[in-house]
Structure formats: C-alpha cells, structure tokens
Amino acid sequence: MQRLSLKDTALVESHRTEARLNALTDTANRLTASALPVARSASTASIGTQNVRVFQERESNNTIATANNIGGILFTGDRQTRTVAIQGNASRFNQDFFRFLPGNQATSAIELKTSTPGISFSVYKDANFNRQVDAGELVASGSSINLEAVRDQELYVAVRSSSLTARNYSVDLIAKPGVGNESEPNNLSSQAKDVGNILARRSYQGVIGGRTSITQDPNDWFKFNVTSTRQVSISFSDRNFDNTSRADLFLRRDTTGDGFPNQIIASSRSVPGRPSSHNIQQTLAAGTYFIQASAFQGQVNYNLSFSAN
Numbered sequence: 424m425q426r427l428s429l430k431d432t433a434l435v436e437s438h439r440t441e442a443r444l445n446a447l448t449d450t451a452n453r454l455t456a457s458a459l460p461v462a463r464s465a466s467t468a469s470i471g472t473q474n475v476r477v478f479q480e481r482e483s484n485n486t487i488a489t490a491n492n493i494g495g496i497l498f499t500g501d502r503q504t505r506t507v508a509i510q511g512n513a514s515r516f517n518q519d520f521f522r523f524l525p526g527n528q529a530t531s532a533i534e535l536k537t538s539t540p541g542i543s544f545s546v547y548k549d550a551n552f553n554r555q556v557d558a559g560e561l562v563a564s565g566s567s568i569n570l571e572a573v574r575d576q577e578l579y580v581a582v583r584s585s586s587l588t589a590r591n592y593s594v595d596l597i598a599k600p601g602v603g604n605e606s607e608p609n610n611l612s613s614q615a616k617d618v619g620n621i622l623a624r625r626s627y628q629g630v631i632g633g634r635t636s637i638t639q640d641p642n643d644w645f646k647f648n649v650t651s652t653r654q655v656s657i658s659f660s661d662r663n664f665d666n667t668s669r670a671d672l673f674l675r676r677d678t679t680g681d682g683f684p685n686q687i688i689a690s691s692r693s694v695p696g697r698p699s700s701h702n703i704q705q706t707l708a709a710g711t712y713f714i715q716a717s718a719f720q721g722q723v724n725y726n727l728s729f730s731a732n
C-alpha cells in the first residue's frame with residue numbers, strides 16, 4: 424500500500440510538472456516570436472526557420488536533479504516542426520543535463536544533432552521520478568539521436584564532450600509532430616510495441632495482412648499501461664478500404680504471469696464488405712494491457728489510437 428501511494432504521489436507530481444511545462448512552452452513560444460530576430464543572428468548556421476528558439480545552458484547542470492528546464496517544444500495541436508538550439512560549454516569533466524517535453528498531444532519524432540566535434544548524447548526518462556538515473560532509464564545514446572516521443576513523456580538529455588578542455592557547443596533538439604508507426608517484427612505478443620503509460624491521446628499507423636496471404640503479416644501487437652483505474656478508449660480504422668481487407672481488434676492481458684496475454688477483455692470483429700472500424704471502451708485497473716490487431720482478409724492500412732480518462 425505504501426508503494427502504491429508513493430506512485431500516486433509521483434503521478435500527481437508528474438501531471439503538475441506537465442501542466443507547468445505546457446504553460447512554460449506557450450510562454451516561451453510567445454517570447455520566441457518577438458525575440459527571434461536577435462536569436463537568429465546569434466545562433467548557428469543550422470538555424471534558418473522561424474520555428475527555432477535558442478536555449479542557453481546555465482551551470483550547474485551536471486545531474487538529472489539539476490537539469491536545465493527547456494520545457495515543452497511543441498504547442499498543443501502544433502503541426503509545425505520546432506527546434507530548440509541549445510548552446511553551452513562542456514568538457515569530459517562537465518556534462519550538461521536538460522529536461523524537456525515534446526509538448527504536443529500527438530506522438531512526435533524527436534531528433535538530437537550537432538555539428539560540434541566530440542559531442543555525444545544520452546537520453547533518459549526518469550521513470551520513477553526520483554531525479555536520478557537508474558537502471559533501465561536510458562532511452563537512447565549516440566552522436567545523433569532519433570526517437571519517438573509522446574506529450575506526457577518527460578525526457579532528459581545529457582550532452583557530453585570528449586574534450587579535455589571546456590569547449591562551446593551547439594545542439595539542435597528538434598520535435599516533429601505527427602503519428603507514430605508500428606514497429607515490425609510485432610507478430611508475437613512478446614514483440615509488442617510498448618507505447619507506455621497512456622494519458623494523452625496516442626496515434627499510430629500500420630499495415631497488417633498481405634495482398635496474397637494474411638500470413639505475410641498476421642498480427643500487429645501493441646502494449647500499454649495505466650497507473651490507476653481509467654476509462655480507456657481504443658479506436659482502429661482502415662485507411663484505404665478495398666472491399667476485401669478486414670482486420671479484427673482484441674484487448675488482452677496476462678492473468679497467469681507468464682507474459683502471454685491469455686485473457687481477451689474485449690474484442691471487435693470486422694464485417695464482410697465494410698471497412699474495419701473498431702472502438703473499444705473499457706474501464707481498466709492499473710496494469711499492463713495488450714492490443715492485438717489481427718488480419719482476417721487482405722491487407723489493411725490502419726490508424727490506431729489510444730486515450731485514457
């Protein structure tokens with residue numbers, strides 16, 4: 424019980440943080456609009472559009488607990504790609520941590536890149552909200568990074584330099600709004616794409632079945648979790664129905680603890696001659712759940728979205 428209440432506290436805190444960050448984003452973006460000409464002249468060659476704001480680091484920021492807060496990158500409902508140009512100074516002995524949210528309801532693509540030699544990145548999520556890096560919290564690392572992110576996923580990036588002496592760097596943190604994609608292989612539940620904790624709406628595109636045989640791509644599995652009892656909505660639609668393409672949708676969970684989602688909680692079956700359209704609404708207790716999109720006939724190009732209230 425103790426552990427549960429701590430989690431709930433962390434979640435509430437996370438929501439508060441999100442609200443604060445979203446407010447910060449809107450303020451920051453409004454400020455950017457007026458400050459832009461100055462920012463552009465002071466920034467790097469990679470900055471050529473209006474959708475750039477410059478973020479100057481502030482020491483000390485050597486740990487997640489002291490990370491500089493960039494806030495959200497995208498506006499709510501934003502359809503434009505936006506860049507935060509981070510400018511700082513680092514050495515092998517002085518790394519810089521930054522905190523950000525994609526800041527948009529839709530899934531977004533996050534890119535980190537730099538033209539400064541010797542700079543590399545590590546992206547973390549602070550899954551247990553303890554402001555420390557724990558095992559399993561590294562999301563990606565490298566000298567450039569591309570990842571899929573969602574609005575309510577707060578992320579941290581560590582900028583590291585291989586230089587023994589302190590050097591200036593410039594890093595572009597780019598957020599592109601849009602939907603995510605399924606990730607093959609995902610024909611087995613053990614290969615399910617993990618879309619994480621669903622709070623805001625999450626959308627994905629994919630293809631199942633096959634033109635000649637549905638066995639080419641029989642299933643697309645996704646999994647998600649909710650951290651407290653929530654009304655969850657899942658919708659599936661066929662983007663380009665060709666009169667024969669059909670797919671079914673199942674909401675499942677593992678009740679035996681072996682990892683296989685044996686129990687079907689809800690299902691929606693396709694109808695001959697009609698585009699596959701499924702809406703599953705279910706009140707779910709805290710836990711991990713699986714979605715199985717299953718090919719029935721032909722090839723289906725689908726949209727799949729999740730939300731929780």
Ligand SMILES: [Ca+2]
Nearest residue numbers: 511512513519
């Ligand atoms: Ca620094």
Ligand SMILES: [Ca+2]
Nearest residue numbers: 484485518519
């Ligand atoms: Ca630092």
Ligand SMILES: [Ca+2]
Nearest residue numbers: 630631640643
């Ligand atoms: Ca697929």
Ligand SMILES: [Ca+2]
Nearest residue numbers: 609610642643
């Ligand atoms: Ca598949």
